[in-house]
Amino acid sequence: MILVTGATGNIGRLVVDELLAAGATDIRALTNNPEKAALPPEVEVVRGYLGRVETLHGVFDGVEKMYLAPLEATVREVTTLAAKAGVRHIVDVSGPKDSWWAPVATAVEESGVAWTHLSPGEFMDNSLMWAEQIRTTGQVRDGYPDSANAQIDLGDIAAVAAVALLEDGHAGKEYLLTGPETLTRAEKVRQIGEALGREIPYITLDHDDAVAALEPSMGEFARWYVEGMRDLTEHPQQANRVVEDVTGRPATTFAQWARRRVDEFR
Template sequence: MILVTGATGTVGREVVRRLPRDLAVRVMVRDPSRVEGAAPGTEVVAGDYGDPASLDRALRGVRRAFVLTSRVGRDDDARFLRAARSAGVRHLVKVSAAAVADEGADDLITRWQRTNERLLMDSGTGWTVLRPRAFMSNSLSWAASIASEGVVRALYGTSANACVDPRDVAAAAVCALTEDGHEGRIHTLTGPQSITAVEQAAELGRLLGSPLRFEELSPDRARARLRERHPAEVVEALLACAERQRAGAKAGVEDTVLRLTGRPARSFRTWAEDHREVFCRMT
């Protein structure tokens, strides 16, 4: 039995869609009604990292599990690891972040991910860690301003990030969940080239048939916009990440997706073409 957590999220839902149909799969989500794309016979259970009884139910009989946590600063990983050990789970595949390997990264989010990785590696359970760069899907946050103003706004528009298609992260996770040879390994996942926000805006403009204007945000304006969606300490962590990107820390490209899946990582152009209808609905 394979358990998938976060099955309604950007990566988790793609993992569910890509797992072989002949495997026994269970998904754990807070709201089972939101699960889409699961194969017939997939077991869907309600669960939450903060509810030990629900974790015990979700992990009963599970041999391998996909673990994705997102509540920064919470002890969700520790809770899940305790329950997984008690249930006898043999292998955990966790989504972390590429910044963990950067000695210059000391923001709240990266420290939290480092702590979670150490907990996993010291747990006595087999493990695989996936460290993706930023998701290409983050550009969906521009859809509203593209629709209303034909504008993309971002901080440090000429800084490059080797962002990755979430579908490639999911494909790597499926490899680790279904193949031997991944235990004790760390897979850093990037796109095929680094790209700036200005270049992404230009690509989206070509796709939509109308040039988009890029407007660079000042750090103060970016901080104000981020505070509309995140706690202050998370906002400062995101701004620190942006500073590291401006310094070139996120531009490195890896061929991990090709090595794991046998095909190259998808480009931003491919991701945008495949999600064109989202932006078209907004225009």
């Protein structure tokens, strides 16, 4: 049996879909709200939340492999329970040892269970931060238009997770996941404009104004995020082909993502 934790989350729900599409038939989905999960009937849905370990009684029974959503606060307790129940392989979303999510990867490794780490870069969905101002003003006011990275589609992360869960040969590997191309923030706004069929001006803010613009939605993380934008101006993130190498299909481009989500920018 394969357990998908966070099964109604932004990645976990897609992992369920990818497993079903690949023909998996023994899937258990952990969600905090089974009534609203709207998961397919062939999936066994169980109530529970990684952040409340007391809700996980029996969840790991009969599970051989699991997708682990990243929740640092309880990851050691969760992985200990999984190991004791006989889980043999954990595929987690975490990050390199010098990253924000490194404690998740460390806890998984120290559980003694075979592991595969998925270390994605910034999600394409983060570009939805521009949606409201595009809808209401027709422009984007943001900092560092030349800041460049290789954002990744959530579906591609899920696809890699499903392959790692279903196929042999992925244990002990860390996959650094990116989208297929490195784009500047200005180029992403241009591609959103192409999806909408109109030009979207990019109004450049200075550093402090960019932080102030993001503080209402990001709070204390706004300054950290803008500092990262500045760093990516000098040292752009390079795209890789790991998604395609693992799944056998090309990673989603930003233009494809923008066309798929275009209604959110109208």
